[in-house]
Amino acid sequence: MGSGTPSFLGLLCALLTLRPGSGFYLPGLAPVSFCPAGSSSSDCQVNIQLFVNRLDSIESVLPYEYDFFDFCKDDQEKRPSENLGQVLFGERIETSPYKFSFMKTETCAKVCTKSYDVSKQEERTKLEFLKKGMQLNYQHHWIVDNMPVTWCYTVEDNQKYCNPGFPIGCYVDGNGHPKDACVINAQFNEKNTFYVFNHVDITITYHSGEGEGWTGARLVAATLEPRSYKHEDENKPVCEGEPMSIPGITNSNVKITYSYSVTFTVPHLRGLASICPPSPFLLSIMNSLVIVLFLSGMVAMIMLRTLHKDIARYNQVDQSYIRLFTQEESGWKQVHGDVFRPPRNGMVLSVFLGQGAQIFIMTFITLFLACLGFLSPANRGALMTCAVVLWVLLGTPAGYVSARMYKTFGGEKWKTNVLLTALLCPGIIFADFFVMNLILWVEGSSAAIPFGTLVAVLALWFGISVPLTFVGAYFGFKKQHPVRTNQIPRQIPEQSFFTKPLPGIIMGGILPFGCIFIQLFFILNSIWSHQMYYMFGFLFLVFIILVITCSEATVLLCYFHLCAEDYHWWWRSFLTSSFTAFYLLVYAVHYFFSKLQIIGAASTILYFGYTMIMVLIFFLFTGNGFVGGFFFFFFFVFRFSDSMVLVFFVLPPA
Structure with a gap:
């Protein structure tokens, strides 16, 4: 198919995305408006609170709470009320020390500093657990205005992939092979070394309410870029230079300073392809329909x-009932x-x-x-x-x-x-x-x-x-189902291979699974x-x-x-x-x-x-x-x- 000919999937996708321009808000999901500091409006908020959820990994089924890894904690930590589904799914949402003011850009702001004295067993255990989390590629899951904070990066063929989480760090093994996120930075090259992503560049995208009939602005997306910096002066962090590394065999004390930068931007226009469902979904539907x-x-x-034919034969009233019942029955009858x-x-x-x-x-x-x-x-x-x-x-x-x-x-x-x-x-x-x-x-x-x-x-x-x-x-x-059966069970003739129970049962599950x-x-x-x-x-x-x-x-x-x-x-x-x-x-x-x-x-x-x-x-x-x-x-x-x-x-x- 030539490049100028629209594909069937593209046409179907375009048809699926045609909808009226008006919209509505679902119960419990009303949007929140934000205004810059000093605004006279009382219908919008100034402060943006970032929430943290449990950390998980594709290499382990065991998720852990945010505090389990000894990250920076909120001094006024609060946990939103969780419903039954969140508890059963193991979600553990809590406030974080990452707090922003709307439209206020910050660069390399310090969050906290964590020190580990390897001579103390408790602190050494915390450091080893952090290193284990980096080795198993545990992922942060942050939330802003009930939206996941995504990490977008470029993969093969210059395609952009967005993940609703980002790693706490990465590991370079003893042979010098970088694992997971360590491949994104050439500076991550020391053997048997852990690199902590102790800095995040956060970009919050908003949509202004001017001309829309509501006050302030509403957040539409939040993305970040995890980075690793070794801050020499914890009170005046500088987000550049060498990465924050931890040797695989740690014999000296470790100090990790966490920081962040935040910027605000308006959204760029996106094409139709960004809102279309992936092709496998459409192929799945067509396969099932066939x-x-x-x-x-x-x-x-x-x-x-x-x-x-059988019922029509029973309904032929012009034939004698004697002839009807003297005919030899066959099959299911x-x-x-x-x-x-x-x-x-x-x-x-x-x-x-x-x-x-x-x-x-x-x-x-x-x-x-x-x-x-x-x-x-x-x-x-x-x-x-x-x-x-x-x-x-x-x-x-x-x-x-x-x-x-x-x-x-x-x-x-x-x-x-x-x-x-x-x-x-x-x-x-x-x-x-x-x-x-x-x-x-x-x-x-x-x-x-x-x-x-x-x-x-x-x-x-x-x-x-x-x-x-x-x-x-x-x-x-209380229901009655009077059904008549013969007093003497009928003898079942010898069955072929395909009419025996097991082959039929095995074949019967293939088509539903194919759907x-x-x-x-x-x-x-x-x-x-x-x-x-x-x-x-x-x-x-x-x-x-x-x-x-x-x-x-x-x-x-x-x-x-x-x-x-x-x-x-x-x-x-x-x-x-x-x-x-x-x-x-x-x-x-x-x-x-x-x-x-x-x-x-x-x-x-x-x-x-x-x-x-x-x-x-x-x-x-x-x-x-x-x-x-x-x-x-x-x-x-x-x-x-x-x-x-x-x-x-x-x-x-x-």
């Missing part, structure tokens, strides 16, 4: 050709008397279906709200808080679905069914989460959940979710590589496509199995779509060894522990994704066609 169209065509072909036979371990299946319904509804509502912007990344912790609250409040659908399915199977142990629905899967997840929290607590990580928060989560679970599950089960057990694996890469990056995920509109669309794909793949494969006269479809239909979780596990293992650089036993255990929680939730969700289309298909086919048989048997044609 799969859905293919499966929809296959299911439609079955419904229109096979079922339509031969098992209509056994298809609703209760499955083995129906209790467990009904519990899985109930929990899956709860997770399905929770995910749908959460993504829908996030798609509207109410759970944007700017509203920190809102996504997790919304998911937890919705899960607690959706105990009623879980109990209803589980009880109704268990009653359909002819079960009578309703108390056991309700208790397992309320406690089995959440109990497994909480036990895994509790063990992971113990490891975080032993390692001193900021991600360790406080004991009070654990008690609050348990109170929500047992005080709200469990009673609501009983309420839903009460209404579910999500590109989005899955970005989601795992946001979790483990600490990148911000913001494309919730695309994610919601992929979610809908995933549900449709799970339903259609299950309908298609189970129809083929029924045509082979194998009527054991209950567990097979659940496992066909839920086997997608196995591919998720395989992809997570591949991601761990190919994309991450995690070292240490604790970080490895934490990664796979949290991964197992995600796999279990995805297993229940995708296993329940077949319910809508699947039950419509089979109840329509077998219940309706069987009713037609009864009508013709009782009422002979005129």
Whole structure:
């Protein structure tokens, strides 16, 4: 394609970005206006407070609080109130000593000086922990006006990459090879040496309110450039000269002076490409749509050709009912008397279906709200808080679905069914989460959940979710599902390789996973590589496509199995779509060894522990994704066609 011809992705991106010029502000995200010192307006602020968050690393799953590294502290330290989602995610936001006045430029301003006497064990331990943080490439995460302070730098092909964090320092190993950020400066060349980024050049971009109908100015971006300077005079720092280095083997005292510079600027105009989503998002959507169209065509072909012919034949009133029933049946019609036979371990299946319904509804509502912007990344912790609250409040659908399915199977142990629905899967997840929290607590990580928060989560679970599950089960057990099955089970003929349960289940999970694996890469990056995920509109669309794909793949494969006269479809239909979780596990293992650089036993255990929680939730969700289309298909086919048989048997044609 020539350079002058617009690509399809570019055209699609342009269409996606067309929108009206007016806007609105979401609840809780009202903008703050700033004015220079001496302004007479009372509607804007003068001081800009910089907040600091926990520090994390792509080489370790263990995050740590800002104070854990012995950086400069705020004399009047305050912690904003954190919601449940922030606490569960391990965010630890606090004020910092970096305070600015709007429109006041400062150059090489001192923040504080940290001294380490290596003869004292406590100070030596702090220095060694700081060096370990630089070796593992731990990253600062600063916040200004609820916006992340980003570090932008140039990578290959002169492309600019912005990271919502910056390293505390870097390390040059014993062979003279610079690691991580040490490659940006040729002065970082001493072997077995740590270089501390003790100075930051901060640039705050603002948009003036002149002619906009509001007073003052609003901050639109904040960027910084980390630097390393060895300040000879801590009272009069000079931001030039040699970098601040710490030998790998430290035998002398170390003194680190932290400083900063801040400037204010207006934004530059940006092109359309800066606001378009990355190409992989669009490719993911198109890939998923192709799969859905293919499966929809296959299911439609079955419904229109096979079922339509059969039901039309039942409806031919000009034929004798004797001739109708003397015709030899074949395929799926031969098992209509056994298809609703209760499955083995129906209790467990009904519990899985109930929990899956709860997770399905929770995910749908959460993504829908996030798609509207109410759970944007700017509203920190809102996504997790919304998911937890919705899960607690959706105990009623879980109990209803589980009880109704268990009653359909002819079960009578309703108390056991309700208790397992309320406690089995959440109990497994909480036990895994509790063990992971113990490891975080032993390692001193900021991600360790406080004991009070654990008690609050348990109170929500047992005080709200469990009673609501009983309420839903009460209404579910009142429903009656009289289905007729033959007294003697029909013998299942010898099955070919492709109609046996295991091959069908393995093949059934491939197509749903093919719809999500590109989005899955970005989601795992946001979790483990600490990148911000913001494309919730695309994610919601992929979610809908995933549900449709799970339903259609299950309908298609189970129809083929029924045509082979194998009527054991209950567990097979659940496992066909839920086997997608196995591919998720395989992809997570591949991601761990190919994309991450995690070292240490604790970080490895934490990664796979949290991964197992995600796999279990995805297993229940995708296993329940077949319910809508699947039950419509089979109840329509077998219940309706069987009713037609009864009508013709009782009422002979005129």
